[in-house]
Amino acid sequence: MSSAAAYHLERQVAISAVTRACSLTDKVFRNLVTADTVTKKDKSPVTVGDYSAQAVVNTVIASHFSADAIVGEEDSKDLRNPEAKNLRDQIVKLANEALASPAQECPAVADAASKSSEAASQAWGTQDLSEEALLAAIDRGNAEGGRSGRCWALDPIDGTKGFLRGGQYAVCLAFMVDGEVQVGVIGCPNLPHDASSAKPKEGEFGAGAKRNDLGTLFVAVKGQGAFQRPIQAESDSETAITMNKISSLSSASFCESVEAGHSSHGTNARIAELLGITAEPVRMDSQAKYVSIARGDGDVYLRLPVGDGSYQEKIWDHAAGSLIVEEAGGRVSDIRGRSLDFGVGRTLKDNKGVVAAHRDVHDQVIRAVGQALEEEGRGNL
Numbered sequence: 001m002s003s004a005a006a007y008h009l010e011r012q013v014a015i016s017a018v019t020r021a022c023s024l025t026d027k028v029f030r031n032l033v034t035a036d037t038v039t040k041k042d043k044s045p046v047t048v049g050d051y052s053a054q055a056v057v058n059t060v061i062a063s064h065f066s067a068d069a070i071v072g073e074e075d076s077k078d079l080r081n082p083e084a085k086n087l088r089d090q091i092v093k094l095a096n097e098a099l100a101s102p103a104q105e106c107p108a109v110a111d112a113a114s115k116s117s118e119a120a121s122q123a124w125g126t127q128d129l130s131e132e133a134l135l136a137a138i139d140r141g142n143a144e145g146g147r148s149g150r151c152w153a154l155d156p157i158d159g160t161k162g163f164l165r166g167g168q169y170a171v172c173l174a175f176m177v178d179g180e181v182q183v184g185v186i187g188c189p190n191l192p193h194d195a196s197s198a199k200p201k202e203g204e205f206g207a208g209a210k211r212n213d214l215g216t217l218f219v220a221v222k223g224q225g226a227f228q229r230p231i232q233a234e235s236d237s238e239t240a241i242t243m244n245k246i247s248s249l250s251s252a253s254f255c256e257s258v259e260a261g262h263s264s265h266g267t268n269a270r271i272a273e274l275l276g277i278t279a280e281p282v283r284m285d286s287q288a289k290y291v292s293i294a295r296g297d298g299d300v301y302l303r304l305p306v307g308d309g310s311y312q313e314k315i316w317d318h319a320a321g322s323l324i325v326e327e328a329g330g331r332v333s334d335i336r337g338r339s340l341d342f343g344v345g346r347t348l349k350d351n352k353g354v355v356a357a358h359r360d361v362h363d364q365v366i367r368a369v370g371q372a373l374e375e376e377g378r379g380n381l
């Protein structure tokens, strides 16, 4: 890709930020998520990981684009309680380590910082950031989103339940202009580079892959295609990814959330039946579902609302993943086939659920979704 390509710098800054955050979350996972914390249902490792990763990503974004708005999942409110001192100390240590790491800053990022005195003076520099500076960085994510201007959407750890289980989770960052997603970057520290090298076991694409095959980064810019590469790798190792072309949906496979509370497994199963899909669903946490279908590990992602459908999906749960799927040949919509509208605030309040499939078969999937909802008496969702 030439350096003149649209949003080249945003793409590189997003990759740099997500790469740093992934090393951090991977470290948190290996050091803090123990069998003990999982059985005690102690969520603190997740919290440390979420907050520190948001502090790191927001710091990297702000050092290059100080005026940009950021819609991030987390905020510092609970962290400011006196009892959270230990948590704050861990965040300060982890975030500063991640920001100080010599992770190769890609040439475009380094170049921009050296040419622009503004960028250089905004950079976080070599000094450790104070506790207050990091809490403020987390709160840069408090933007309301909306239809106008430049805005980032960040999920510092998507799939917190998967993170705790040692399953899939993702660091997800999207860049939007006037409510349209232009850049999407997703780091999946537990996803193999090549799912086919590790046959699906335990209901996951690529489960059983070797540790050193894990860690994949996905990136898309609108109109420029979708790519993947190992997380810790040079940019020239990027390869283009595309969705499978599907001749008949009966041979397709679909994926859904592990959590039945996040999408209706029963409705998803009926939709699959209506489409003649016989393969068992593949259950995965996080936006790893989007990137898995984008590279052809699976074909359809169904996220049917549970109950009365009053839950509003959050923009950071879908912005990056939906662009990656669309740039790989897919279409992403809500259950009625309406495009996801990322320009109405922090949530997708004008949409219900999510359906992603190759653009050639998406309409067919939407018809089955409509029929399944009618049968359940939820045709008015």
Ligand SMILES: Nc1ncnc2c1ncn2[C@@H]1O[C@H](COP(=O)(O)O)[C@@H](OP(=O)(O)O)[C@H]1O
Residues within 6 Å of the ligand: 073, 155, 157, 158, 159, 160, 161, 256, 257, 258, 259, 261, 262, 263, 284, 285, 286, 287, 311, 313, 314, 317
């Ligand atoms: N009732 C609900 N319906 C749909 N999504 C929900 C939900 N409650 C929480 N979520 C979202 O589901 C995300 C995880 O998605 P998935 O089930 O695909 O792994 C969570 O992201 P976090 O893990 O970042 O909090 C959270 O934002």
Ligand SMILES: [Mg+2]
Residues within 6 Å of the ligand: 155, 157, 158, 159, 316, 317
């Ligand atoms: Mg999330």
Ligand SMILES: [Mg+2]
Residues within 6 Å of the ligand: 050, 073, 155, 156, 157, 158, 159, 160
């Ligand atoms: Mg999250």
Ligand SMILES: [Mg+2]
Residues within 6 Å of the ligand: 073, 160
């Ligand atoms: Mg959450």
